[in-house]
Every structure is written in structure tokens, then in C-alpha cells.
Amino acid sequence: MNRIGLILFFLLAVGTFSEAQQTSKTKKRKGDAQTTAAASGVDDVTILGIKSKxxxxxxxxxxxxMRVDLSKPNNIPVRxxxxxxxxxxxYVLYPDFASRERLGYGNIPLNEQNVVQLSATKFMIRFDVKRPVNHASAVMLAEISEIGTTKKVLNDLAVRFNAPKLSDRFALFERTGQVVMLQNYVNVNDTLLIKDIKKxxxxxxxxxxxxxxxAASSPMNTTPRNAPRTLGVDTTFIINTSTPLTFKEEGLYYMTEDTTDATGIGLVVSNKRFPKMTRPAELVRPVMYMSxxxxxxxxxxxKDAKKSLDRYWLSLMNGNTDLAKRTISVFYNRVEEANRLFTTYKEGWKTDKGMIFIVMGPPDRVQRSKDREVWVYSQRAxxxxxxxxxxxxxxxxxxxHYELQRYVEYQPIWYPMVEAWRTGAVRD
Structure with missing residues (x-):
């Protein structure tokens, strides 16, 4: 996957919007500009994405x-x-996604009280927002702007002040209890906490x-699946909030205040390598989207998943080992990124978004509203x-959790993309 495409998609996939959507030609110019800036030593900092809770x-x-992911040319650490x-x-508060009535606003100083550096490229901003008069909920539109330029990145977040859900009051935190985990998965034996603001x-x-x-079914499959109405519970137990936790077995964990609650906090616990997939038995399954x-x-x-998978790829590439290696690398890089971005109650590659992302690549732009996302792919062959x-x-x-609207009319788009994978024509 090319770097510019990944940057654009990550901005959009995590709920971030850029006011200047890039066309393919513009993206190429941007990439050339970044290369020139890096070569000349210009100290550029780019916002790759924002995720919030x-x-x-x-x-x-x-x-x-609010977690902000940044980058500098040549992978230089961000100070x-x-x-x-x-x-x-x-930020500005609105009644809902469709309204432009301003309920409140604020400017957040980026200082030691509000900003924590998580890594060489990630920062966490924490600030408080007051409830608007006569409103139990609102949509917060936050804007991070680059000083002295017109560049800005937006992030929208639906906020509920009456906190009816467990996930409105409690969240997953990393082992220190200081950093919110803005993802739906952890690895086996990781230590974490579930806590609220008051501990x-x-x-x-x-x-x-x-x-x-x-896994997701074909975009052309308009026949509804007969999904099980209930899932069989394997084990049950009780934990305490604000106490370090370690999950030792893989699976989907569901935490509630009461066993009758309709909503809770779901968490996928995966092997230590996730979101990367390395086990041959795992690697076999995502190729269903192109098989x-x-x-x-x-x-x-x-019985031997590794040998069968090797034969599968070599057969598709007519024995061309180099082409097979390159295509395998591109394919499983997309699978890993799908797991990272789209894991919900199941692995990201199995979701509808994950399927489209793996086969089609990152969209050129994303249009979002309260209950819908539209991925737009521009000019292709x-x-x-x-x-x-x-x-x-x-x-x-x-x-x-999002579900794709399926249409049989996707056939003339989907099948050529699948064939491109099967012939090694897909590039990074």
C-alpha cells in the first residue's frame, strides 16, 4: 500500500476529515513535496489521524x-x-450531525496539563467539555489546525452527557491506568484496567x-445470512473495575454491570502477534476474498496449511516466485492493517469494511454522517x-459495527479487482 494512500485512509477511517480531499494527481504532488521537504531538511510534521472517546x-x-498520530519525513521522531x-x-458542539446550531465551543491549550506523549509519533490530549443547556447529548466537532497555514484536520464525536451505557462511563486503559485504549482488541496476557474517571x-x-x-460475504450477495440469534457462552466470571486484569485465553469477552444489560463493553483477545497474522492456518482464511x-x-x-498456501500463490502467479512474494507481502499487509483499523467483535479482516479495504485498497475519500459511511473510489482501469x-x-x-449495502451491480467492479490479485497486478 502506498504511503500517501494509507495516510489518507487512516485519517478517514478513524473518523477524521480533511477539508481538502485529495485527487490522485494531488496526492502524487503531495508525495513529491514530502520527498523534497525531507531531502531539504524542512522540519515538517503531518497529522496522520485522530481517534477520540x-x-x-x-x-x-x-x-x-483524543489520540493524535503524527509523522515527520524519513520517520524522524516527533518532539x-x-x-x-x-x-x-x-471544538464546537452541535445538537446532531445534521444541525449547524452551535451549542458551545472551546479552545484547548496544548500544554503539559492537557497533552501526554505516548510514543515517538503518538500524543494523547485530554480535556473536559461541559454539557450544553437543555441537551443530554451533542456532536463535538474538533479541529486541529497548523499555525500559520490553512491546514486542518477534523474529528467528530457523538457525546452523551446522561451516560446511559457502561461504555459511556468506563473504558479500557493500558496497564498504567493513564492511557485510554482506543481499540477493541488486546493480546493474550496483556495487562489492562477497566475504569472510570473516579476510579x-x-x-x-x-x-x-x-x-x-x-468472514464477510461477497458485496454481490444480497441474500441475508442466517446468523445465530444467541451465542454459546464458554465461561463466566466476575472482575473488579480499577484493578489490573490479564486475559489468558483468546476469545470474545463481554463485560456488563448486570447480566440482563443489553449493552456492555466487548473486547477481542487475540494471540500475541495480532494484528499481524503469522500462523499458516490463519493465513489461509483471508484469501477466500480472491478465491x-x-x-x-x-x-x-x-493437513499442511503452509505447503498448500505456498502452492496456491505459486499456482496463481504461474510459478513466478518473485511475483508471488511481492503479492503475498501486499496482501497480508492489507490484512494486518484491516485488523488494526476495523476489529470490532471479530477480527478486522472478517468485517465488511475489512473485506473492501483488502480487495479495493484505501478509498480516495470517505463521507460520514450519523449512521452511515460512504467510501468513494475514484478513477480505476x-x-x-x-x-x-x-x-x-x-x-x-x-x-x-457497520454493514455493507450489497448490490449485484458490483460485479463488473469486483471481479476485475479480484483478477488483478490473482495475476499479481496489484501494487503497494
């Missing part, structure tokens, strides 16, 4: 946690002042599911423009 403090305010001296942050200690009921969820039924059955039924629409669906485990 709120936690209720009380009935009148919430705490906002504290590269971020705090170069950017500003402000309340209370019991939560935990259910573990070993269910192996199905024929007979090929899939043979791969899934084999076999089409001028195509849209994939994802609708948000209620889900007890996570809030960011």
Missing part, C-alpha cells in the same frame, strides 16, 4: 480523550514542541465466547467512480 465525569461534563508549538485545537471499584460480569465468526469455492475448500481441508455504503447497526458488543 468520551467518558462521563458527572451529569454536567465529560472528559475527552513534544513539534506538536504543541505547531498546532492549535478548538470506582465495582464488580462487572464477564462472559467469554469462543465463537468463530464468519474460487474449490480453492477455498482445498485450503481449508488441508475499469470504472470512473464507485461508492460502497456502510450502515451503522446496533450491536451489544461495540458501537462501531
Amino acid at each position: 468520551f467518558l462521563s465525569k458527572d451529569t454536567n461534563s465529560v472528559a475527552i480523550f 513534544w514542541k513539534d506538536f504543541t508549538d505547531k498546532f492549535t485545537l478548538n 470506582t471499584v465495582k464488580p462487572l460480569y464477564v462472559m467469554r465466547y469462543k465463537h468463530d465468526f464468519e 474460487q469455492n474449490q480453492e477455498i475448500n482445498e485450503l481449508l481441508g488441508t 475499469n470504472f470512473s467512480e464507485i461508492n460502497f455504503t456502510f450502515n451503522r447497526r446496533a450491536n451489544q458488543f461495540v458501537e462501531d
